[in-house]
């Protein structure tokens with residue numbers, strides 16, 4: 123089970139930080155700007171951890187729950203699909219607790235930005251690395267080894283002489299530790315960057331690492347250091363060896379890599395090896411030259427096996443046909459949509475290194491990849507919640523759109539940037555984590571600015587926030603929870619049901635995992651569903667083979683209690699779905715605007731939300747939504763500028779005004 | 795490449811679609827059906843939209859289309875396409891109690907066209923296992939130029955030209 127894997131990340135991280143910084147290290151995710159440091163943990167367990175040591179108790183709870191969940195996985199435990207779904211919800215909730223523990227621990231111990239809207243900028247993209255220097259590439263999701271690399275550089279006055287660059291969430295977290303570190307890109311940049319030969323040493327911790335990466339490292343002569351006992355790559359354990367001996371073996375090529383389970387030692391060995399080996403390696407990579415690309419292309423037999431193996435059905439044979447004649451433009455055009463999985467190469471009977479050919483054809487473009495991204499800011503401040511809690515619940519800020527998850531995009535990362543920009547421009551609050559937060563940065567406008575440069579990093583209308591790595595996702599859940607606490611004064615301690623009811627009925631937040639198709643993204647999504655936040659995935663997300671779909675036409679499904687009177691009141695399908703796969707980015711955008719509607723919206727708020735939904739619907743689909751009448755409760759909900767058109771539509775549907783309740787699904791919350 | 799998944803990773807189970815070797819098969823399945831429906835996906839290009847309209851007009855098959863293709867239908871003056879996304883129509887076709895586009899009940903035959911390969915692959919897989927109709931299951935036909943193993947009937951992997959021939963063949967036989 124996926125949650126179990128990640129729980130282990132949290133346990134190791136916390137153990138390491140407790141050992142290094144002490145049990146008494148205070149939890150501090152936002153200085154004085156944050157009163158509730160760990161809202162998810164407090165909500166689920168009732169505990170308010172004050173120190174790193176307190177986290178152990180919460181981790182014990184997570185472990186116990188995961189043990190129960192594992193026992194639920196045994197044969198014969200699911201007589202009904204709800205048996206399964208309830209466990210998924212529970213596991214997702216526990217996962218949110220685990221992630222919150224990890225991020226709170228690393229923010230507190232490492233001094234990452236603490237709920238900082240002005241978190242510094244760093245650089246992202248292939249072209250940001252100074253290739254005249256030794257380069258250490260860090261990959262994965264558990265940052266201590268990367269932190270110790272930076273510490274070693276600083277402690278030995280070597281800082282600035284060696285480039286530290288990351289891929290995937292370790293990249294986010296190392297730039298949160300030190301904004302001088304750089305981000306190459308999302309998970310899908312792994313092979314193209316390694317094959318370029320730029321990294322002199324590759325350090326992996328855990329998760330999202332290509333299983334054959336050590337072989338790729340050997341091809342470019344870059345030593346490979348594994349730094350997690352959960353991901354040893356078959357390497358000998360050198361944890362207790364003398365660093366001099368390890369450095370000697372790696373630099374001389376006697377050993378291709380080493381397993382080192384001590385982050386401090388990883389720091390020392392990685393830096394020393396990088397500095398010694400860089401002059402010898404001279405960044406020699408295996409991307410073919412232009413001429414070699416043409417020669418390889420001539421070997422293609424047009425058997426189509428590559429295309430049939432490619433998850434995005436990319437027209438590789440057609441591109442190679444052109445390349446064989448010296449025109450590499452079609453190959454270069456595949457670069458944007460290619461997710462770097464290299465299934466094409468495994469399928470090719472001619473042994474053509476197709477991914478390398480694509481990367482080589484796009485060489486100039488890759489080298490010019492240079493973008494600005496704010497480093498992950500972490501939590502949302504209480505004062506920000508105080509400012510926006512009301513407008514969000516009333517619907518006047520139309521919604522919070524969270525772009526999260528991996529880079530398995532159907533048509534390139536540019537679509538994530540387009541979705542983000544569309545909603546930022548419309549004054550939604552756009553928050554992002556993980557690979558999605560990176561992809562959003564990798565597009566510039568005509569003035570050469572990225573989305574993070576154009577929009578402020580505050581949690582407010584029109585803000586675009588890099589929250590951080592995948593384990594930072596609970597800050598997004600935490601923001602929704604804190605709205606209930608700060609704006610509505612609800613009790614948080616072990617009060618999950620009530621707060622989820624609050625979020626579902628009042629907080630117009632939607633998650634989008636456009637490249638979802640990893641266990642991690644599924645797990646993060648499950649945590650959001652349970653809290654009442656719908657999640658939209660891209661078409662590859664259909665491969666999860668389960669959705670949580672509502673049926674708008676079933677009137678009986680959309681009643682709530684009016685907490686004032688206890689009456690059952692029809693509120694329309696808001697939100698209609700909890701888990702939804704969209705085929706195209708246009709479908710996703712219209713669905714985001716629809717799913718942010720909540721029963722508690724005021725008429726003013728609903729009018730604003732309807733304006734955006736209808737506008738997008740008309741732009742992409744060319745007409746009014748045919749279920750619009752289900753979302754108009756009062757005449758005052760109707761956007762003024764569209765009044766005549768909508769009234770005509772409503773009359774045709776036989777629409778009648780209906781009351782707006784104080785909505786809840788929980789009978790015990792009825793006051794009247 | 796008959797009877798082989800177009801995307802090689804999409805490996806089906808033992809029960810695989812019959813390959814449509816002759817367009818007459820499709821025409822006769824449609825004629826024999828009492829409640830057919832045509833489902834159009836988000837990859838539909840102009841040729842697919844034209845074909846869907848022709849098919850609908852030839853035998854009065856109702857169309858459910860992904861909303862992003864709705865505009866293409868209305869731009870051609872065809873107003874009867876009903877907007878449902880891939881997952882929404884998939885869920886409704888699964889449910890034996892769905893009232894249908896016109897309120898007259900479920901369909902016994904669903905034809906799919908204009909989808910990304912893995913999207914209809916998965917929707918059809920869901921229908922194959924869960925779309926109960928009496929003692930059996932909903933009959934599905936894939937009309938895209940790729941073999942869809944989870945349909946009841948599917949065209950094989952085809953070039954564009956061969957696909958057009960097949961599609962036109964279906965229309966001709968339906969009009970007879």
Ligand code: SF4
Pocket residue numbers: 431432433434435436438456459460461462463464465466467476477
């Ligand atoms: S590496 Fe790129 S081109 Fe090759 S199969 Fe994967 S996505 Fe397709």
Ligand code: SF4
Pocket residue numbers: 421422423424425426427428429438439442469470471472473474476
């Ligand atoms: S698999 Fe290899 S030989 Fe076949 S079409 Fe693709 S590149 Fe050409």
